[in-house]
Amino acid sequence: GTGTRHFCACVPVRLEQNPMHPHNPYARGLPFERLAQAYPALQPFLTGKKEKHKHLDFGDEEAVRVLMQAVLAVDYKLRIDAPAGHLVPMVVQRLNYVLSIGDLLSMVGVAPEQPGIRVVDVGCGAWCIYPMLGVSTFPSWNFIATEIDPESIAFAQRNVTQNRLDSRIEVRENKDARSVLCGVLDSAKDLPLHACMCNPPFFRPGAQPANRTGRRPPPPGSTTATANEMEAEGGEVEFVNRMISDSIVLRGQILVYSSMVGHKASLVPLERRLRDAHIAHRVVVLSQGKTHRWLLAWTFVEKNTLAAVPQSKKTDRVTYCSPVPEKTTLNDVQAVLHTIGGFVVDGSDSAEQLKVTVLAVLWEGMRRKRRQAARSQTQASSSVEAVQEKEQTATTTEQQQGKMWEQDKPKTHTAEAGQKRKECADAADTDTSTDVADTVQRSKAAKENTALFSCVFTLCWEAGKRVLRGSSEDCAQRDKFNQLLTVLGNELGRAVT
Numbered sequence: 001g002t003g004t005r006h007f008c009a010c011v012p013v014r015l016e017q018n019p020m021h022p023h024n025p026y027a028r029g030l031p032f033e034r035l036a037q038a039y040p041a042l043q044p045f046l047t048g049k050k051e052k053h054k055h056l057d058f059g060d061e062e063a064v065r066v067l068m069q070a071v072l073a074v075d076y077k078l079r080i081d082a083p084a085g086h087l088v089p090m091v092v093q094r095l096n097y098v099l100s101i102g103d104l105l106s107m108v109g110v111a112p113e114q115p116g117i118r119v120v121d122v123g124c125g126a127w128c129i130y131p132m133l134g135v136s137t138f139p140s141w142n143f144i145a146t147e148i149d150p151e152s153i154a155f156a157q158r159n160v161t162q163n164r165l166d167s168r169i170e171v172r173e174n175k176d177a178r179s180v181l182c183g184v185l186d187s188a189k190d191l192p193l194h195a196c197m198c199n200p201p202f203f204r205p206g207a208q209p210a211n212r213t214g215r216r217p218p219p220p221g222s223t224t225a226t227a228n229e230m231e232a233e234g235g236e237v238e239f240v241n242r243m244i245s246d247s248i249v250l251r252g253q254i255l256v257y258s259s260m261v262g263h264k265a266s267l268v269p270l271e272r273r274l275r276d277a278h279i280a281h282r283v284v285v286l287s288q289g290k291t292h293r294w295l296l297a298w299t300f301v302e303k304n305t306l307a308a309v310p311q312s313k314k315t316d317r318v319t320y321c322s323p324v325p326e327k328t329t330l331n332d333v334q335a336v337l338h339t340i341g342g343f344v345v346d347g348s349d350s351a352e353q354l355k356v357t358v359l360a361v362l363w364e365g366m367r368r369k370r371r372q373a374a375r376s377q378t379q380a381s382s383s384v385e386a387v388q389e390k391e392q393t394a395t396t397t398e399q400q401q402g403k404m405w406e407q408d409k410p411k412t413h414t415a416e417a418g419q420k421r422k423e424c425a426d427a428a429d430t431d432t433s434t435d436v437a438d439t440v441q442r443s444k445a446a447k448e449n450t451a452l453f454s455c456v457f458t459l460c461w462e463a464g465k466r467v468l469r470g471s472s473e474d475c476a477q478r479d480k481f482n483q484l485l486t487v488l489g490n491e492l493g494r495a496v497t
Contacts, residue, residue, distance in 0.1 A: 020287055021099040022482075026092045028323075030071065032056060039070035064088050068127075076136045080127055080159050083151065089129040089199075092288045097260060098133045100284050100295055101195050104256045108301050110194060112138055120144045120190075120254070122180055122198035122243070124171065126155035130197050131169040144193075146174045146184045180239070181246035181254075191253040198259040200239040237266050240296065244273060251300045258297040260286070267294055274298055324459075324492045326466045330354055333457055333468065336491045340366070352459050358452045361480055363487045453477040457488075468492065 020027045032054040036043045045063035048054045057063050065082055071091045072078040082088065101119070102112035110117070117140050121130045124145035131143035145160075147153045150173075157171045176183035180198075185191060234241075240259045247257045261267055267283060274281040281298035333354060337343045342360035455472040470485040472478070 021096045023099050024092065024095055025075075026095070026288075030067070030092070032067075035067070035070045035074050038074040042066050042070045061088065072132070076133070078132055078136065078159075078163050080132075081155060081162070083126055083155055086126045086152065086155075089125065089127050090288065090291075091129070091133070093286060093291065093293060094129050095133055095137070096286045096288065097197065097199075097295060098130060098137055100286070101134075101197060101256070101258065102138065104258065104282070104284075104297050105194060108255050108299055110255065113140060115140045117141045117195075118144070118193045119195045119197060120146065120181070120185065120193055122146055122196065122259075123148070123200065124152070124156050125199075126152040126159075128156040128159050128169065128171065130199070132159070132163070132165075135165060135168045141168075143169045144185070144190060145169055145171045147171065148174045148177055178242065179246065180243045182249055185250075187253070191250070193254045195256045196243075196247075196254050196258060198240075198243060200236045200259055235266075236262055237269055240266075240270055241273065244270070244277075244279075244298070247298065247300070248277065248279075255301065256297055256299050258295055261294040261296050264292075264294060267296065270296055323465050324468045324489055328459065328466055328468070328492055330457075330459055332492055332495060333459070333488065336488060336495055340487070340491070354457045355454065356457060357454045358477075358480075358484070361452065363484055366487055366491065453481065455481060455484075457485075 032042070032046055036046055036054070045056055045060065045066060046054045047056070056067060061084075065088045068088055068091055069080050069082065072080050105112050105117070117138065119131075119134060119141060121128075121134075121143055124131060124147050128145050131145045134141045134143055145156060147156060153171060153173055160166055160169045160171055172184060174180075174184040181196065185193075240261065243257065243259055247254065261270070271281065271283070279298050279300065281296065284295040284297065286293040286295055330352065334345050337345055337354075337356065340363045342358065342362035344357040344359060346355045346357075453472055455470055458469045458471075460467055460469055468485065468489060470481065470488075472481045
């Protein structure tokens with residue numbers, strides 16, 4: 001009843017440099033039109049005339065709820081009953097967290113796809129979203145889902161049962177609000193576990209989201225939630241501190257402890273406590289759209305595996321996928337690379353691969369450059385028309401007064417004309433010097449950026465779609481490589497379709 005997902009294994013990469021997880025299928029946004037076709041209840045909330053440019057008002061709580069239900073129903077075959085007034089979880093962000101847990105387990109020596117993975121989710125909420133996504137993404141995972149609110153427990157249990165997941169997800173009430181883990185886990189029955197997840201209440205009671213500069217616009221999304229979901233005594237810092245206290249008691253009985261953090265400033269006291277206790281920890285950035293969250297993970301494994309950078313080239317290799325039109329060929333990829341410029345492209349033994357050496361980063365701001373070029377062309381056309389009109393007027397005037405100029409041309413006019421010619425020549429020399437200086441500067445920049453990194457692009461079939469897969473072993477250029485692949489996917493879509 002969970003459906004088959006095409007991403008089950010995770011590559012342990014340095015996620016703090018790549019906020020959107022490379023295996024998240026919604027990196028390019030949610031496919032509104034496809035979801036609405038398969039889930040008709042979503043259609044009334046979509047606006048926009050063109051099929052590929054549909055929009056949804058994320059400030060409308062009901063619209064967001066139906067959208068998330070559509071995503072879970074269409075892509076995960078999960079039926080979710082959601083009560084009004086409760087927090088509506090964003091699937092893209094929650095999926096980032098689940099996939100990141102798979103990476104963290106890899107870092108402590110546990111393959112995320114191995115059988116028998118057991119995870120505890122602290123505060124599952126009415127949607128029971130982390131366990132639902134976890135068991136759908138990783139077929140071997142099982143969850144203990146804890147919750148303190150009776151209404152949320154009832155809805156979570158209903159959602160688990162109606163999706164036939166009772167054997168893989170156990171919803172459990174936490175009767176002790178002060179104890180996050182120790183009061184709800186049975187050491188004999190439940191432990192050991194592989195991982196702990198948590199999305200804590202971000203605010204203190206009565207506190208409101210801060211806008212320190214006064215310039216930040218109000219959030220576009222709906223933030224409806226119950227008091228238990230939004231507020232806790234001491235806010236998220238106190239809540240996560242209670243988790244750390246319980247983890248010091250349980251220690252290695254849970255391999256990886258983790259919690260989402262909603263405010264970057266909260267990381268300072270939490271990391272300080274972990275450092276003072278000599279506990280290995282790691283911060284992972286979770287980003288989707290304009291929203292950023294932080295995943296704080298820590299472990300009592302003897303080797304500091306979470307803080308260490310993987311040494312194996314195979315482990316360190318980064319791969320991203322970008323959907324492209326089915327008609328796409330490697331010749332199209334090579335042509336787009338040539339259009340952008342700054343690359344040396346070599347073929348390989350495989351007919352489906354291109355080896356690329358990046359000489360200069362010229363793909364940044366492609367849309368901005370196209371807009372500037374279009375404006376410049378429009379301005380140039382207008383200037384040419386104005387010049388032609390001016391020349392035509394001047395010619396007419398000259399024809400009318402030609403005889404007078406020829407018969408009685410003053411010497412002062414000749415001197416002035418000579419002076420103007422000299423000024424024009426000087427201006428031309430200045431322009432030439434400026435052009436030469438610009439050329440030298442560009443050449444210098446290109447020379448400094450020579451051989452930034454190398455990568456391999458492959459065209460392959462994945463999940464029934466033509467996909468451009470890029471891989472690079474140069475970790476230092478990871479962000480630029482991800483940006484390059486995104487630009488290539490967009491440019492190929494424009495060039496081929």
